[in-house]
Amino acid sequence: MMINSSFALRRVIQARSFMKIIVACLSVPALLFSYGLVIAAESPSSQGNTPMPWAYALNTPDVEIAFEFNVPRTVPGSDVEFVFSNPRNLYQPPDWHPENHPEMPEIVARGREPLVFACGYCHLPNGQGRPENTNLSGLSAQYIIQQMADWRNGLRRSSEPLHGPASAMQAIGANATEEEVEEAAAYFSSLTPKQWIRVVETDTVPETIVAGWMYIEKEGAGIEPIGNRILEMPEDLERTELRDDNSGFIAYVPVGSIARGEQLVCSSTVGGAPCSACHGAELKGLGPVPALAGRSPSYIARQLFDLQNGRRRGLWSPLMAEVVADLAIEDIVAISAYLASLQP
Numbered sequence: 001m002m003i004n005s006s007f008a009l010r011r012v013i014q015a016r017s018f019m020k021i022i023v024a025c026l027s028v029p030a031l032l033f034s035y036g037l038v039i040a041a042e043s044p045s046s047q048g049n050t051p052m053p054w055a056y057a058l059n060t061p062d063v064e065i066a067f068e069f070n071v072p073r074t075v076p077g078s079d080v081e082f083v084f085s086n087p088r089n090l091y092q093p094p095d096w097h098p099e100n101h102p103e104m105p106e107i108v109a110r111g112r113e114p115l116v117f118a119c120g121y122c123h124l125p126n127g128q129g130r131p132e133n134t135n136l137s138g139l140s141a142q143y144i145i146q147q148m149a150d151w152r153n154g155l156r157r158s159s160e161p162l163h164g165p166a167s168a169m170q171a172i173g174a175n176a177t178e179e180e181v182e183e184a185a186a187y188f189s190s191l192t193p194k195q196w197i198r199v200v201e202t203d204t205v206p207e208t209i210v211a212g213w214m215y216i217e218k219e220g221a222g223i224e225p226i227g228n229r230i231l232e233m234p235e236d237l238e239r240t241e242l243r244d245d246n247s248g249f250i251a252y253v254p255v256g257s258i259a260r261g262e263q264l265v266c267s268s269t270v271g272g273a274p275c276s277a278c279h280g281a282e283l284k285g286l287g288p289v290p291a292l293a294g295r296s297p298s299y300i301a302r303q304l305f306d307l308q309n310g311r312r313r314g315l316w317s318p319l320m321a322e323v324v325a326d327l328a329i330e331d332i333v334a335i336s337a338y339l340a341s342l343q344p
């Protein structure tokens with residue numbers, strides 16, 4: 001193992017100073033292009049509802065996180081050294097902790113050109129994922145396969161057409177072969193989800209910007225009211241930027257939202273049946289129905305909104321129709337906060 005002095009130096013510097021934001025020439029279209037995608041603009045939704053910016057985080061124009069490319073990097077607790085190429089290579093994600101997961105199939109570790117980016121790049125090798133995508137670990141293979149089929153059939157779209165990661169996922173779903181999907185589904189379903197998000201109720205949050213499709217603290221940030229939103233941010237920006245699958249997230253949620261979410265989730269007043277009837281007693285999934293406990297609140301909120309607005313209308317989506325029909329944004333905040341706070 002080589003000692004990487006630049007990393008050692010960076011480790012003593014707190015995340016705050018790491019977050020030196022440099023003005024770069026990257027705009028939203030440029031970043032979409034960096035995902036190899038150009039998508040046609042679509043009207044957000046038939047009902048004219050505006051997607052919540054806190055859930056569908058769009059990069060702040062002209063802002064990028066400073067990142068050292070083409071030098072050996074490592075993360076705490078890993079013997080692996082990895083050199084990030086520039087621009088970021090979505091077919092070659094780092095695997096910092098190979099001992100913590102089974103061997104990845106080629107499609108997860110490397111993907112396939114064109115447009116089937118390595119699943120492990122975004123969802124991470126242990127499947128835990130990030131706020132702009134989602135946790136796949138422990139979801140049933142049948143569910144993963146059905147979702148990929150929904151994308152292939154054009155039935156899963158984002159309410160925010162400018163959300164680059166969701167557009168990338170749409171392209172991956174459209175281009176992955178059945179065999180690739182089966183291999184990836186077998187891999188992710190074999191993994192055990194772990195606690196990944198620390199939920200904190202608060203009245204105020206740091207001022208933020210969005211970079212890398214994530215909320216991060218603004219340089220020299222003051223504080224502002226949280227209002228009716230959830231802000232999900234990395235626990236350690238540097239490790240998250242290095243795609244360390246041992247470094248999770250913190251979700252700031254409004255005071256009282258966890259208890260309110262619990263009431264909504266555990267009563268049968270939403271959609272006529274308690275969530276546990278389909279998602280399992282502890283909301284850890286039941287048969288092909290996905291787990292909800294401990295998952296990213298930004299992701300949960302996007303899905304409730306997309307289901308409500310008919311952007312997600314897969315084969316099994318009608319089972320959620322009554323559940324989401326009358327949800328207000330306040331309800332979506334509360335439900336997402338509560339679900340994220342549960343043990344996965």
Ligand code: HEC
Binds near residue numbers: 122136165302
């Ligand atoms: C460029 C980043 C990226 C890559 C690479 C990627 N995904 Fe995704 N994936 C996403 C995003 C973003 C979402 C969430 C979309 C949303 O919020 O609407 C997602 C969601 C999913 C879901 C839905 C999970 C659920 O609970 O419904 C599945 C299944 C999935 N991805 C499978 C895969 C597989 C299999 C691969 C590799 C073949 C892959 N993804 C590669 C970004 C990515």
Ligand code: HEC
Binds near residue numbers: 278291313314
């Ligand atoms: C009648 C059965 C049923 C009930 C009741 C139900 N769900 Fe679901 N839910 C499903 C199914 C099936 C899916 C997968 C939908 C699809 O494939 O499009 C789903 C998907 C979801 C998703 C998206 C998860 C993901 O991984 O993308 C969320 C979030 C969700 N449900 C939340 C809830 C909440 C909260 C409740 C209770 C208020 C609830 N559900 C009640 C059947 C149900």
